[in-house]
Amino acid sequence: MTNQDFKTPVSMLHHWAHKTPRRTYLTQPTAKGVMRYTWFEVYDEVSRMAQHLSQFPPRSHIAILSLNCGHWLMADLAIQMAGHITIPIYPTASLSTIKKVLSHSASKALFVGKLLDADDTLPQLPEQITKISIYQKHPKMPYWQDLVDKHHPISKPATVKADDLISIIYTSGTTGDPKGVMIPYRAVNAALELIKSIIVVTPDDRFVSYLPMAHVAERMAIGFASVFYGAQVFFIHSLDTFTEDVKAARPTVFFGVPRIWTKIKQAVTQKLGGPAVLNVLLATPLLNRYVAKLLRKQLGFSEVRFAICAAAAMDTDVLLWFKRIGLKLNEAYGLSETCGLSHMVKQEQDCIGRVGQLIPGCECKLSAEGEILLRNPALMAGYYKQPELTAQTIDEDGWLHTGDLGDIDEAGFLAIVGRSKDIFKTTKGQYIAPATIELMCQSKLQIDQVILMGAGHRQPFLLVTVAESKYHDNPTAFKKICQQQLPEINQQLESHQRMSHIFICNDPWTPQSGLLTPTLKIKRAPLEQHYLPLINTNTSETVVII
Incomplete structure (x- = not known):
């Protein structure tokens, strides 16, 4: 990949803003109604905020701490357009973790959005870091809209190279303190090109963003994929309005972690008075298709053409339950260190209990101990400020040692056996x-x-x-x-x-x-x-x- 021909989220934002300027890109439910932002409106706000951010030294680290919303994506794009590096932070992270990430990443600024515990968190954020509110006016920090109104669009987006960092993603820390995974532009570009062999995303697709944007899967599958391929993104107002917001969005592609799919199944069965009632309905000829279609509609999944389940092991019974109501869940496997990319089940494949075959362009093998080793073009640049850990994780031949134990069958389908550390x-x-x-x-x-x-x-x-x-x-x-x-x-x-x-x-x-x-x-x-x-x-x- 040369520096002249690779795409970036910013270059693709420019593309869609000029090709389909009036088409809606982001839809944001709020307490006051639904806000919609066209591609041109997003580009305009992003370019004005990028002008404001240009005051910071080149390649500065700028963090985002917020629940998912339209301005999360806009802040991310503005950071990139100004030539800086995005540091996403989980909105549910403890105060100590937030401080650790800000300190370890040496972040110069912090975009602050809606938080569930804002009253406790905001007063204790480090004072030396510049803060910008993307949610509402705040007496102690400038407000996004005021800064956007104040500035002209940046004259020219910053020039970046393929090996420059786009983001440092701090892992969610199941095995200790979060590690800063350095993601270069080349990895994002490669991941989004490789995934096209599994699913082709178009401007007619609709995504719902509700899982933390600080997680690599949501960032890649929703944030970057939408701007690369021109898809629409819908957000939810709150967990209480989740079902209604999903129904309003009518997603065509939907991503969920196992816990989410399990909770959806539990909610449906409890509402029907237990699994027995639904089992009878789905086992009744002529009635079963109608019931399955009605259920998908009530869940907001009537137009889903590709559903993904990843990030943890999935109960086979849950996979089979959704299959019975006409929604095939395609399991996938990957890590932050590979931009979430490695294996995925294709829509036409019937594969229960395994996370799919290798995505073309990726490589996988098992060590003598059964550890999954990965190698692909979307590999991280290493762990930030941790060269020793990087060397332990990526060997001299470029194989990433995942720490996961696996089994590969004769057809090349991978099953995750567990974590070696577990x-x-x-x-x-x-x-x-x-x-x-x-x-x-x-x-x-x-x-x-x-x-x-x-x-x-x-x-x-x-x-x-x-x-x-x-x-x-x-x-x-x-x-x-x-x-x-x-x-x-x-x-x-x-x-x-x-x-x-x-x-x-x-x-x-x-x-x-x-x-x-x-x-x-x-x-x-x-x-x-x-x-x-x-x-x-x-x-x-x-x-x-x-």
Whole structure:
């Protein structure tokens, strides 16, 4: 790729602003109504903000801390247009994590948008960092619209090279402090070219942006893909209006993490009074197609042509449930370090339990220990300020050591077995890989928040929270289900894998509590640290409410 022929988000924004200036790009529901921004309006605001940002030294690091909104994308594009580097921060991150990211990245400025805990967070942000509000007027920081009105459009966007950084994405930190993944322009360009072999995005496509834009998947699949291919982006006003906002958007491509798909399934079945009613309806000839179509319409998925599930392991029962209502979920696999790109199931492939084949242009192999090694054109430039860790992660031959364990079948389909760091040893000297056992328990117990523990114990044991399930006000009922299911689950496991106990709690596991990542993945170390002192594996009772 030469510096003359590669595309950038800014060059593509210019393209669409001049080719389809009056076409709507961003749709933002607000308390006062729906705001719509055309391609030209977005380009105009971005170029004016870029002029303001040109006061900072070239290649400055500028952060964004906000829930998803139209001005998140505009701020990102303005940072790029001014020749700077975007530092996205999860809006649910703790104050200590926000400060760590700002300090480690040496950010010069910070765009601040809507936050769920703004009253607690804003007063404690570092004073030395310049702040700009993209949400509303604030007495202690300039407001986006005022700055846009004040400036003329930048005369010429900054010139960038393929190997220049577009962003430093801090990982969500399941294994420790977040690491700064350096993403060059060449990687973004390569990723968006490679993905065309799986799905072709056009200006007729509609995306819904609701997962954190600080996550590589949302940034690539929504932020960058929309501006590269001219698709429309719709945002949600709040979680309370999620379904209605999705129905209004009528997305054609929809991305969700496993927890989101699971919660959608649970909400539908609970509304119908349990899975039995829907099973009867879907099993009735002539009626089943009508019911499936009606359900998709009520969920806002009537026009979805490609649905993606990624970022964590997926319960097979959930995949099959959506397939029954006519919505095929295509699993995918990738990391921040590869721009979220590696494997994906194609729409025409029937593949349950595996995350797809290699995307053409990517390479994959397994190490002797079963670790997944990746190599592709969308690879990161390394970890910011961590050359030793970079050298440990990317070997001399350019292979990225993912830390994930996998299995590749004869057709080249990849299955994720677990994380190498998650494997633990019992006192019997046997190693346990928790991921597959956790998925089995989620399916059998019909609960989505579980964690298998047992390092230093004779047998592994399961911890479950019912806080966000239908059993939140009746954990005793769930205890009876566990008592029935535990022997059946154990029968399907090897002797060293069989669980001695199931422990039930009613505490919410959320990003705010520090027990989940911002993308709703389990954080094992904090969970074990919090709950192990409360767990007694010497009790004769096999299912215990703690």
